[in-house]
Amino acid sequence: MDNVTIFERPVLQRLYRFGCTLCTNQDDAYDLLQYALEKYLQHGANRKHGSDVAYVRTIMRNRFIDDYRKSNRFPQESYDDSSPVAIDETCLEDVVIAQADLEIVWGKLDPFEREIMYYWAIEEMTAEEISRQIDAPRGTVLSRIYRIRKKVTSELGTGELSGGYQT
Amino acid sequence: MNRPLKQSVRDHIELYELDDDQLHKLESLGGQLAPAPDRRVSVYGFALAGAVAAFLLAFFLTPLLVETDNVRERIAMEVATNHIKLKPLEIETHSIDGIRDYFKKLDFIPVSSKLVSDSGLELIGGRYCSLQGITAAQLRVRKPGSHVIQTLYQTEYRKDVFDDMPVLEEGHEPVAIYVKGIKVNIWVEKGLLFALTDLPDDQN
Numbered sequence: 001m002d003n004v005t006i007f008e009r010p011v012l013q014r015l016y017r018f019g020c021t022l023c024t025n026q027d028d029a030y031d032l033l034q035y036a037l038e039k040y041l042q043h044g045a046n047r048k049h050g051s052d053v054a055y056v057r058t059i060m061r062n063r064f065i066d067d068y069r070k071s072n073r074f075p076q077e078s079y080d081d082s083s084p085v086a087i088d089e090t091c092l093e094d095v096v097i098a099q100a101d102l103e104i105v106w107g108k109l110d111p112f113e114r115e116i117m118y119y120w121a122i123e124e125m126t127a128e129e130i131s132r133q134i135d136a137p138r139g140t141v142l143s144r145i146y147r148i149r150k151k152v153t154s155e156l157g158t159g160e161l162s163g164g165y166q167t
Numbered sequence: 168m169n170r171p172l173k174q175s176v177r178d179h180i181e182l183y184e185l186d187d188d189q190l191h192k193l194e195s196l197g198g199q200l201a202p203a204p205d206r207r208v209s210v211y212g213f214a215l216a217g218a219v220a221a222f223l224l225a226f227f228l229t230p231l232l233v234e235t236d237n238v239r240e241r242i243a244m245e246v247a248t249n250h251i252k253l254k255p256l257e258i259e260t261h262s263i264d265g266i267r268d269y270f271k272k273l274d275f276i277p278v279s280s281k282l283v284s285d286s287g288l289e290l291i292g293g294r295y296c297s298l299q300g301i302t303a304a305q306l307r308v309r310k311p312g313s314h315v316i317q318t319l320y321q322t323e324y325r326k327d328v329f330d331d332m333p334v335l336e337e338g339h340e341p342v343a344i345y346v347k348g349i350k351v352n353i354w355v356e357k358g359l360l361f362a363l364t365d366l367p368d369d370q371n
Contacts, residue, residue, distance in 0.1 A: 007196070012190060016183060016189075030185070033193070034196065041196070095171070096171055099175055100257060103296070122176075
């Protein structure tokens with residue numbers, strides 16, 4: 001993929017949405033994308049292998065983690081990678097939710113969980129593909145998926161939200 | 168209406184869009200910065216390192232000085248952007264009781280604002296939204312008989328997110344920020360953060 005392709009508008013929009021998934025704040029997402037594109041031009045445009053979009057996403061993710069670790073807003077929750085998780089990404093497929101409820105639940109997910117949701121819903125990735133993208137064991141991804149489902153369904157189950165989920 | 172989670176997530180994420188101005192800036196980036204040659208140490212490398220160091224210094228020091236202003240500008244930008252989008256109302260009502268009946272999933276109780284009441288604005292309705300990642304009520308108001316709709320945000324006032332804001336009860340005046348041709352007034356009242364769009368003064 002050459003520079004012309006990475007700077008095409010649909011690709012820029014796609015990368016910006018990934019930034020918004022991590023940051024929630026649109027200005028921060030824009031800054032993150034601009035930083036990543038500059039890095040890409042300086043170091044990544046001559047790469048011969050791999051997807052440029054995935055490369056830029058990785059720069060964005062690494063920068064996001066650095067920034068949030070410094071500002072102490074980085075989620076400190078631990079994920080038990082070794083625990084047996086008898087689920088996969090399809091366990092999210094049967095959940096249904098009203099759009100208004102999703103807006104509320106979205107704000108309660110941490111950046112890592114929103115990132116998983118992005119790859120699952122927008123990029124249509126499997127847990128295996130997500131684990132390669134974020135350079136984490138598949139077990140970690142499955143743990144996060146399990147936690148996302150638990151969060152969503154517990155929010156729905158509190159009766160505070162109008163929606164429900166099917167099993 | 169309930170829909171599959173995947174569809175709801177897609178619809179939510181796809182609401183985020185770069186505007187034309189932002190797209191132009193990013194596109195021009197591709198033309199301005201030529202790819203650097205690989206594995207080549209030159210004076211440019213040192214210059215770049217110096218520039219990066221200066222940038223990092225500015226990046227980490229400047230926020231300490233301008234954090235409050237940045238927060239206000241970010242709030243104004245988010246409010247103005249969503250005001251322009253004017254997404255459909257989820258509830259139409261002229262009363263604060265109607266608003267309270269609908270917005271039961273918030274971490275706060277929507278209230279009437281003295282400032283809004285004194286301006287003679289009437290409620291039209293509202294929808295769930297968020298401000299800087301905090302769940303909010305996005306209300307629409309207007310002057311009776313007017314076609315000019317204004318957007319009024321209400322959300323829990325969290326100092327860790329919003330920093331110091333003018334508090335009406337302490338005699339402060341709302342802060343006014345101009346973005347995208349829209350004036351956004353921001354203040355705290357009754358423990359809630361309010362943001363109200365308005366036309367710039369020259370158009371009132």
